[in-house]
Amino acid sequence: MNAIAYTVSDSATMLRRQLRHMLRYPSLTVIVVGMPIVFLLLFVYVLGGTMGSGLGPSGAAGASGAAGGRSAYLEYVVPGMLVMTIAAVVQGTAISVAMDMTGGIVARFRTMSISRASVLTGHVLGSMVQAALAIALVLGVAVLIGFRPTAGPVEWLGVIGLLALASFALIWLCVALGMVTDSVETASNIPMPLILLPFVGSGVVPTDSMPGPLRLFAEYQPFTPIIETLRGLLTGTSFGNDGILAVAWCALVAVASYVWAMRLYERHSVH
Amino acid sequence: MTNSHSPAAIRVTGLRKSFGQQVVLDGIDFEVARGTVFSLLGPNGAGKTTTVQILSTLIPADAGQVQVGGHDLSGEPDAVRAAIGVTGQFSAVDKFLTGEENLVLMADLRHIGRRQGRRRAAELLEQFDLADAARKPVALYSGGMQRRLDLAMTLVGDPRIIFLDEPTAGLDPRSRRTMWQIVGSLVASGVTIFLTTQYLAEADELADRIAVLDHGTLVAQGTAAELKRLVPGGHVSLQFGDATVLARAAQMLQPTSRDDDALTLQLPGGGDVRSLRSMLDGLDQAGIEVDGLTLHTPDLDDVFLALTGHPDVPQETRPQTQEANAR
Numbered sequence: 087m088n089a090i091a092y093t094v095s096d097s098a099t100m101l102r103r104q105l106r107h108m109l110r111y112p113s114l115t116v117i118v119v120g121m122p123i124v125f126l127l128l129f130v131y132v133l134g135g136t137m138g139s140g141l142g143p144s145g146a147a148g149a150s151g152a153a154g155g156r157s158a159y160l161e162y163v164v165p166g167m168l169v170m171t172i173a174a175v176v177q178g179t180a181i182s183v184a185m186d187m188t189g190g191i192v193a194r195f196r197t198m199s200i201s202r203a204s205v206l207t208g209h210v211l212g213s214m215v216q217a218a219l220a221i222a223l224v225l226g227v228a229v230l231i232g233f234r235p236t237a238g239p240v241e242w243l244g245v246i247g248l249l250a251l252a253s254f255a256l257i258w259l260c261v262a263l264g265m266v267t268d269s270v271e272t273a274s275n276i277p278m279p280l281i282l283l284p285f286v287g288s289g290v291v292p293t294d295s296m297p298g299p300l301r302l303f304a305e306y307q308p309f310t311p312i313i314e315t316l317r318g319l320l321t322g323t324s325f326g327n328d329g330i331l332a333v334a335w336c337a338l339v340a341v342a343s344y345v346w347a348m349r350l351y352e353r354h355s356v357h
Numbered sequence: 358m359t360n361s362h363s364p365a366a367i368r369v370t371g372l373r374k375s376f377g378q379q380v381v382l383d384g385i386d387f388e389v390a391r392g393t394v395f396s397l398l399g400p401n402g403a404g405k406t407t408t409v410q411i412l413s414t415l416i417p418a419d420a421g422q423v424q425v426g427g428h429d430l431s432g433e434p435d436a437v438r439a440a441i442g443v444t445g446q447f448s449a450v451d452k453f454l455t456g457e458e459n460l461v462l463m464a465d466l467r468h469i470g471r472r473q474g475r476r477r478a479a480e481l482l483e484q485f486d487l488a489d490a491a492r493k494p495v496a497l498y499s500g501g502m503q504r505r506l507d508l509a510m511t512l513v514g515d516p517r518i519i520f521l522d523e524p525t526a527g528l529d530p531r532s533r534r535t536m537w538q539i540v541g542s543l544v545a546s547g548v549t550i551f552l553t554t555q556y557l558a559e560a561d562e563l564a565d566r567i568a569v570l571d572h573g574t575l576v577a578q579g580t581a582a583e584l585k586r587l588v589p590g591g592h593v594s595l596q597f598g599d600a601t602v603l604a605r606a607a608q609m610l611q612p613t614s615r616d617d618d619a620l621t622l623q624l625p626g627g628g629d630v631r632s633l634r635s636m637l638d639g640l641d642q643a644g645i646e647v648d649g650l651t652l653h654t655p656d657l658d659d660v661f662l663a664l665t666g667h668p669d670v671p672q673e674t675r676p677q678t679q680e681a682n683a684r
Binding site for chain 1: 435441443452468
């Protein structure tokens with residue numbers, strides 16, 4: 087086997103290891119998948135009636151009626167919840183990476199002749215599977231409570247592609263964050279801002295309803311173009327060049343995080 | 358050494374390592390012949406684990422040449438990794454997996470192939486007495502079982518050079534014996550073993566060659582017998598009836614140590630009959646009654662204490678060795 091074949095085979099072995107962990111100890115998966123579903127239900131059923139009336143005509147172009155209230159808000163909030171789902175999944179990534187790094191098994195991997203990237207690749211692939219499951223579940227619940235996306239096959243491909251890209255970027259970021267800390271406790275707190283960022287963007291309310299400086303931040307932070315693009319693809323709102331911005335942000339975060347994570351892995355001192 | 362003409366399994370020259378201001382290894386040299394057990398002995402913090410971490414490619418050295426299995430450590434770390442197996446001081450098992458899954462994981466990472474990997478896993482589970490617990494998660498294993506699994510994982514892929522960093526630390530006497538037997542059978546099959554320990558009895562029992570590491574330098578190197586010769590004659594221990602007699606004897610004899618609770622004095626020398634007689638004669642003439650006399654032939658304890666003269670070492674090392682010797 088050549089080097090690439092080894093990398094693929096080692097990464098597959100590490101992915102199997104991650105999937106086994108998930109199957110055997112599903113609590114972490116249940117929490118990171120459960121949280122966005124609870125958020126979705128809270129936002130739609132507790133806040134949705136009021137929020138929907140406040141959206142105005144621009145908020146939900148595809149809504150069935152102007153006075154749609156809750157259902158208009160459901161349509162508005164789903165893209166934000168999808169991004170929040172990714173943010174929740176990557177909390178788990180940081181925790182499981184930190185747990186791995188503080189245990190002795192990774193020290194063993196380092197003394198073995200295996201592809202250096204494979205330990206981290208295993209985590210990334212495992213989290214991608216988790217993210218796909220979580221997103222599918224959240225979308226499923228959304229459809230169940232009345233979400234009706236207008237997307238055609240091409241738009242769906244775009245939705246899946248962007249969600250995958252965003253997950254990939256944030257997972258690598260959290261792989262790095264999981265290694266930068268010395269304890270599992272810290273690792274579970276550091277990615278917290280990622281959950282909050284969709285709020286300070288166009289995740290739950292349109293950015294033009296926010297006061298000056300906050301609005302400026304909300305409009306330019308990376309989650310906003312991602313959410314706007316998803317919203318456009320799913321419900322037919324216009325998103326201009328947000329699509330390009332979203333892909334660019336994801337690519338930037340992914341590359342920078344990958345480089346950072348690999349450096350940390352090489353340098354990480356043993357315990 | 359047994360095979361002086363075959364190339365050394367491990368060759369280290371001028372190895373240095375500091376962490377910030379603290380010098381951990383201050384230029385050490387040694388060689389380990391193929392198919393032998395080499396033991397690095399030293400008190401806590403002497404630099405044993407750092408040495409293992411460097412030799413097993415976990416951390417880089419600051420200076421020095423290291424060859425492991427004929428490969429240069431800095432030039433071909435992957436070739437070194439392919440030749441070695443490491444069982445560190447801290448458990449390196451995946452606690453979320455079962456024992457069997459841990460071994461199969463190792464087989465997959467060694468690219469052994471599915472069927473052969475499973476067969477090897479089954480073999481090792483049997484050999485390490487873990488067959489009954491094979492399908493239980495490792496989190497439920499006892500300390501001794503985790504240690505055995507740890508070593509079994511190291512053996513998947515049959516590495517020719519094995520590093521064991523304090524392999525019996527925290528094991529009960531029976532598990533320690535089992536570990537010793539395993540090491541013995543590995544060496545018999547031609548594997549080279551690099552072992553660190555602070556248990557002198559362990560080095561005495563297992564090692565072909567012993568190096569004593571203290572404050573980052575090797576203070577002595579040789580076979581157990583050679584090292585024991587460094588402490589000539591062992592010592593004599595005298596037992597007295599009461600504290601007054603003990604005090605008078607102590608004044609007269611210049612003992613190396615004095616125990617007021619046990620009423621004993623320890624004197625250098627021992628095997629030499631003439632000096633023993635003259636000492637006893639002297640005590641007789643002074644009217645000092647000796648209740649009992651014990652001769653200690655030198656063991657590695659003496660070597661260790663003589664070479665690594667720290668006040669904190671005896672309390673730490675003595676009880677464990679005595680316990681090991683008592684069996």
